[in-house]
Amino acid sequence: MSSPLRVLLDGVACSDSWPLDRGLHYGDGVFETLLVRNGRVRFGALHRQRFATGCDRLQLRVDQAIAWQEVETLAAQQGSAQLKLLVTRGPATERGYTPSGREQPQRLLLAYPAPAAEPAQQPAAVITLQATLGENPLLAGIKHCNRLEQVLARAQLRHSGALEGLMSSSSGRLVSGTMSNVFLVLDGELVTPKVDRCGIAGVMRRVVLREAAALGWPARETDIAASDAALCSEMFVTNIRLGLRPITQFDGRALPVGERMRQLQAHVAGLDE
């Protein structure tokens, strides 16, 4: 019952195992986007921790030591690069959604050229998207491979000229950008949405939460009504590639970039970690 009788790929018989991969069939996997500087993965320990947590939560039995040794070796070889590590549950051993527990996870590691350096004070616009995010505590926070919501949201954003689009959850809570986390100054306080119902627990979000507190500008994770985003006095978005990116325009309204934000941006960019 487990093996197909025939496999056709674009009409041609195919004997490889990858057409059976559960990553392809169900998005049954997790990934990390990594930035390499001077042969080392930026914030590697935090990435490694999140990746291990994601694997645990999806019960993907991945050899963490092998995966990260491979990442570190490739990082050292490339010197400067972006990497994507993707692990799936592997080829299906049975038909259907149920994992058999006998799958052999498959590991993919891709190296891309390092992103072009951008000036720290570049203008960046954010708009509010209509596309929403479904809530599921079992998946919240995990950088898993079910990303159709982001794909559709990015397609909405494509011709807007904006760097990023803000998304809210089906219950009306602000969650994140399509490819970044978001921080707002609301009522004078630095806040970021919780990621316990949906959204990804970003590594740069984690770094900013830690470093902001250290710099005397503590940020709080909280529930934020989507409609409250319009009330913010400052905004920045975070991901590993952008670092901390100040937002200078939100839904057409100009936003200032305060001194504390500039300090935090420079501080995070300069961390040797």
Next chain:
Amino acid sequence: MSSPLRVLLDGVACSDSWPLDRGLHYGDGVFETLLVRNGRVRFGALHRQRFATGCDRLQLRVDQAIAWQEVETLAAQQGSAQLKLLVTRGPATERGYTPSGREQPQRLLLAYPAPAAEPAQQPAAVITLQATLGENPLLAGIKHCNRLEQVLARAQLRHSGALEGLMSSSSGRLVSGTMSNVFLVLDGELVTPKVDRCGIAGVMRRVVLREAAALGWPARETDIAASDAALCSEMFVTNIRLGLRPITQFDGRALPVGERMRQLQAHVAGLDE
């Protein structure tokens, strides 16, 4: 920026294009599970319609005629089989979630042995699952490849002995089983959850809605509170493999299988379509 410098698959350099497939990275695709009898796809026209709708909604530019000609040819060759048709947006032409619009969709067609015939009056238990479904109108109804919610739900169900588990949405509405749609008799009326916020618009669900009306036992699509499922007097689940499967036990409570359900089950099983 679009092509990776290096691709490692389980540590070994890989020059194939499939590691770049957006189906693998994002679950960016749709699928159909098809049952073949006497060389023909059961309810082929309805499958074809749903598949085309899913492709449209995700803006996957798939040649429908080629895809279905291939399905019909393989169906005729196999005689009796289960097929899975899966189409992804294809290898990424750029990094990141945004579709470039230049991707070439990739088509996968798998043939499996036909499922073993089961006696129509077999007992079948259903339990209520804790795992919920996120709500997203942009994805609701589509048989897309973001199926981690079902994977985790099936893992919960694995050792229960139940045929199926009922899932509710994050807002507390009954949605479906993990791999089937569900119909209930509530207050004497045959009802099934709407699939406008989450869930899959199943082909067998569509057939049952049509045929039940024709047999004088009309079924209504409606919002059903998850807690109301406990009040049902009868239940059945549907998918293309099970057909209409009467449920004889729900959360430990015995359920009767009424005469009208038996008639509808036999009628649907006998349709030459």
